[in-house]
Amino acid sequence: MRFYSFRLTFVLLFVSSLLAQNAGVSRVPMIGFSSESSARQLSLESKFDSNLSAEEMLAWLKRLSAHPHHTGSPYNRANAEFIASQFRSWGYDAKLEEFQVLFPTPKTRIVEMTAPEKFTLKLNEGQLKEDATSGQKNEQLPTYNAYSIDGDVTGPLVYVNYGRPVDYEELDKAGIDVKGKIVISRYGGSWRGIKPKVAAEHGAVGCLIYSDPRDDGYFQGDTYPKGSYRNENGAQRGSVMDMPLFPGDPLTKGIGATKEAKRIDIKSAETLTKIPVLPISYSDALPLLRNLDGAVVPESWRGALPMTYHFGGKTPTVRMKLEFNWDIKPIYDVIARMPGSERPDQWIIRGNHRDAWVNGADDPLSGLVAMMQEAKSLGELAKTGWKPKRTIIYAAWDGEEQGLLGSTEWAETHAEELRQKAAVYINSDSNGRGFLGMAGSHSLERFINDVGKYVPDPQTKMTVWDRARANQLVNGNATQRSEIMARPELRIGALGSGSDYTPFLQHLGIASLNLGFGGEDGGGSYHSIYDSYDHFIRFVDPAGAYGIALAKVGGRATMRLADADVLPFEYTNFADTIGTYANEVTKLADTMREDTKTANQFISNGMLRAVQDPTKTFVMPKEKDAVPAINFEPLKNAVEKLKESAKNYQATKGLRLSAAKQAELDRLLYSSERYLTTTAGLPRRDWFRHQMYAPGFYTGYGVKTLPGIREAIESRNWKEAAEQIDIAARTIERYAAEIDKATAVN
Numbered sequence: 001m002r003f004y005s006f007r008l009t010f011v012l013l014f015v016s017s018l019l020a021q022n023a024g025v026s027r028v029p030m031i032g033f034s035s036e037s038s039a040r041q042l043s044l045e046s047k048f049d050s051n052l053s054a055e056e057m058l059a060w061l062k063r064l065s066a067h068p069h070h071t072g073s074p075y076n077r078a079n080a081e082f083i084a085s086q087f088r089s090w091g092y093d094a095k096l097e098e099f100q101v102l103f104p105t106p107k108t109r110i111v112e113m114t115a116p117e118k119f120t121l122k123l124n125e126g127q128l129k130e131d132a133t134s135g136q137k138n139e140q141l142p143t144y145n146a147y148s149i150d151g152d153v154t155g156p157l158v159y160v161n162y163g164r165p166v167d168y169e170e171l172d173k174a175g176i177d178v179k180g181k182i183v184i185s186r187y188g189g190s191w192r193g194i195k196p197k198v199a200a201e202h203g204a205v206g207c208l209i210y211s212d213p214r215d216d217g218y219f220q221g222d223t224y225p226k227g228s229y230r231n232e233n234g235a236q237r238g239s240v241m242d243m244p245l246f247p248g249d250p251l252t253k254g255i256g257a258t259k260e261a262k263r264i265d266i267k268s269a270e271t272l273t274k275i276p277v278l279p280i281s282y283s284d285a286l287p288l289l290r291n292l293d294g295a296v297v298p299e300s301w302r303g304a305l306p307m308t309y310h311f312g313g314k315t316p317t318v319r320m321k322l323e324f325n326w327d328i329k330p331i332y333d334v335i336a337r338m339p340g341s342e343r344p345d346q347w348i349i350r351g352n353h354r355d356a357w358v359n360g361a362d363d364p365l366s367g368l369v370a371m372m373q374e375a376k377s378l379g380e381l382a383k384t385g386w387k388p389k390r391t392i393i394y395a396a397w398d399g400e401e402q403g404l405l406g407s408t409e410w411a412e413t414h415a416e417e418l419r420q421k422a423a424v425y426i427n428s429d430s431n432g433r434g435f436l437g438m439a440g441s442h443s444l445e446r447f448i449n450d451v452g453k454y455v456p457d458p459q460t461k462m463t464v465w466d467r468a469r470a471n472q473l474v475n476g477n478a479t480q481r482s483e484i485m486a487r488p489e490l491r492i493g494a495l496g497s498g499s500d501y502t503p504f505l506q507h508l509g510i511a512s513l514n515l516g517f518g519g520e521d522g523g524g525s526y527h528s529i530y531d532s533y534d535h536f537i538r539f540v541d542p543a544g545a546y547g548i549a550l551a552k553v554g555g556r557a558t559m560r561l562a563d564a565d566v567l568p569f570e571y572t573n574f575a576d577t578i579g580t581y582a583n584e585v586t587k588l589a590d591t592m593r594e595d596t597k598t599a600n601q602f603i604s605n606g607m608l609r610a611v612q613d614p615t616k617t618f619v620m621p622k623e624k625d626a627v628p629a630i631n632f633e634p635l636k637n638a639v640e641k642l643k644e645s646a647k648n649y650q651a652t653k654g655l656r657l658s659a660a661k662q663a664e665l666d667r668l669l670y671s672s673e674r675y676l677t678t679t680a681g682l683p684r685r686d687w688f689r690h691q692m693y694a695p696g697f698y699t700g701y702g703v704k705t706l707p708g709i710r711e712a713i714e715s716r717n718w719k720e721a722a723e724q725i726d727i728a729a730r731t732i733e734r735y736a737a738e739i740d741k742a743t744a745v746n
C-alpha cells in the first residue's frame with residue numbers, strides 16, 4: 001500500500017517574500033540534545049551521509065524485484081533470507097519471525113456478460129516487451145481482491161460511482177436499488193474495501209471495481225510503456241479485508257498468529273467481505289459499461305471513457321464466479337536489532353514492508369532499500385565505535401498488502417513488551433520523487449520538522465523541508481497559507497491507515513511517524529505487474545536520489561531518537577492540533593444543523609420537487625431528524641487544560657538532569673501516547689484504541705481525527721456523540737496529567 005496518491009500541479013509563481021520568512025533555519029541545539037551532544041550528533045550525521053550509495057541501493061532494488069515476491073511465494077522467502085543476511089553482515093542481530101495467517105489466492109475467476117451480448121472478460125494484464133518482468137506469468141498472482149468470499153452470482157449491473165454511502169443516496173433519488181444486483185464501482189474516492197462493504201449493506205450480490213482512465217490512466221498522462229500511467233489492461237490488485245474493523249490475520253484478532261494460536265473458524269471471520277468482489281481493467285469494463293441502461297449519471301460520476309455513463313439497473317446481465325484457495329500460509333518478518341548502550345529497554349523501531357503484490361519495485365521496495373541503506377550506514381558507524389544510547393530495531397514486514405499481517409501479528413505477539421519499551425515507531429512504505437511527506441503523532445511534529453531542515457533536496461538548492469513548505473504555500477489555499485506563515489513548523493498529517501504504523505499507533509498507543517517523498521513521480525503502476533524495476537527506473541526515481549534523501553531523513557530521525565539526551569517529544573504543537581480538531585467537530589455539528597434545516601425545508605415546501613425534470617425519475621428523499629444542541633464544553637475545557645500543561649513542559653529543561661533522571665523522564669514522555677488509548681476502544685471496533693486518530697469506518701485509509709465524536713455526528717447518533725465527547729475529554733485530561741508528571745521531573 002502507498003502513502004501518496006496526490007498529484008500536484010506546480011503553479012509557476014515565485015513568492016520570494018513568503019519563502020524568505022520562517023524558512024528552514026535548522027535549530028541548534030537540536031531538540032533533545034545539549035549544545036555539545038548536538039555537535040557530536042551532527043558530525044556523526046555527516047559520516048552517516050557519506051556511507052550512503054544510490055548505486056548499491058538500486059542494485060538491491062533490482063535484485064529484490066527480479067521475481068514476483070508476494071506473501072507465501074518462494075521468492076518472498078528468498079528475499080527474507082537475503083535481507084536478514086545483509087543485516088547480519090552489518091552487525092545486527094537479525095532473525096526471521098514466522099506467523100501463520102489466512103491468505104486466500106484465486107482458484108477460479110470468471111466474469112461474463114450474458115445479455116444483451118456475450119462477452120467474457122480477459123482478466124489478464126499482458127506482457128510488454130519494454131518491461132522485462134511482465135512476462136513472469138507462472139509466478140504472478142492473478143488480478144484479484146484478497147479476502148473476497150467465494151461466490152457464483154448473476155444479476156443486472158448497476159454503476160455506483162465510488163461506491164460510498166453518499167453515492168447510494170444519489171441512487172435512491174434516481175429510484176435505483178441494488179438489491180440482488182451486481183455493482184460496478186470505479187477505483188478512487190474511498191479505500192477499495194469500502195466499496196464491497198457498502199454494496200453488501202445495500203443488498204448487492206457482487207462487486208466489480210475497475211480502474212477508470214480518469215483516475216490513473218490516459219486522462220492523467222501517457223500510458224505504459226510510453227508513459228507511466230495505467231494502460232487499458234492494467235488492473236489494481238488489493239486487499240478488501242474490512243480493515244477499519246481490525247487489521248491482521250482474520251482468524252486471530254488481537255493475538256499473535258503463532259503456530260499454537262487459537263484460531264476461529266473461517267465461517268465466523270468478521271473481516272472477509274460479504275459478497276464476491278474482483279478488480280478489472282477498463283478494457284474489460286468498457287463493454288459492460290457501454291451496455292448500462294437507464295438515466296445518465298450526474299457529472300461528478302463520469303470518468304474518462306469514450307461513452308456516456310449511465311446508472312444501469314436492468315441491463316446488462318453479468319455473471320461472476322470466484323473461488324479461492326483458503327490456505328494458512330507462513331509469513332516472515334525480518335527483525336534486526338542493534339542494542340542500546342545506556343537505555344537498552346527503550347526501543348526505537350523503524351519499519352517498511354517487503355512483500356509486494358507482484359514485483360513491487362515501487363511498492364514497497366523503493367522504501368525498503370532506502371531503509372536498508374540507512375541500516376547499513378548505522379552498522380558502519382557502529383563498527384567505528386558509535387553505540388546508540390537506545391536500542392534500534394529494524395523491521396522488514398511481510399504480508400502488509402493483504403492487511404498489515406506481518407506488523408500486526410508481531411505487534412500483537414509482543415504487545416506487553418512493546419507497551420513497556422517501545423518509544424517511537426517510524427514507518428515508510430514506498431518512495432517517489434518530489435516533496436517530503438510527514439505524518440504521525442503531533443507530539444513529534446517539532447522533532448520531524450527539525451530533521452527535514454538538515455536534509456538537502458536532490459533537485460533544488462533548498463532543504464527538503466523548505467521545498468515541502470514552498471509546495472504547501474504555492475499550492476495551498478489562503479487559509480492554509482496564513483497558517484503556514486504563522487507557525488514555525490509545518491503541520492504534519494494525522495495517520496489513518498494503509499500501512500504498518502496502524503498496530504503500533506492505533507492499537508498499542510506508540511507514538512509513530514510515516515515518511516516518504518512523492519508528488520512528482522508518475523502513478524499508474526500501483527498493485528499491477530507493471531510496478532517493476534523497468535517502470536521505476538524510467539518514471540519514479542531514476543537515479544535513486546530521493547531514495548537516498550529518504551535514507552537521510554529516516555536515518556537522522558532514527559539516530560536522533562536513539563541518541564537524544566531526552567526524547568524529543570514536545571506538546572504545544574499537539575495541543576494546538578487537537579484544538580483545531582475540537583473546533584472542526586464543533587463546526588461539523590453546526591453545519592449539519594443548518595444544512596439539515598435547509599434541506600428539510602426544501603422537501604416540505606416543494607422547492608426540491610419544483611427543480612426536478614418531470615420526464616425523469618426522481619424519488620423524494622425523506623426529511624432527516626433535526627440536529628440537537630450538543631454540549632462541547634467538556635471537550636473545550638480539556639483542550640484548554642492540555643494547552644496549559646503543554647506550555648508548562650519545556651523540552652530543554654530535562655537536559656540538565658542526571659542520566660538516571662533523564663531515563664525516568666523519557667519513560668513518562670514516550671508512555672504519554674498510551675494515555676490517548678482506551679481499553680474499550682472505539683464504538684463497534686474495540687481493536688482501534690486511539691481516541692485521537694483512526695481510519696474512517698466508511699473511508700478506509702482516510703483518517704478520522706477525534707474519531708469517536710466525528711463518526712457519531714456523521715452517522716447522526718446524537719446520544720453516542722455526547723458519550724464520545726466525554727470519553728475524548730477524559731482521555732485528553734489524563735494525557736495532560738502525564739505531561740504534568742514530566743514537567744515535575746524537570
Ligand SMILES: [Zn+2]
Nearest residue numbers: 001002364429
Ligand atoms: Zn506498500
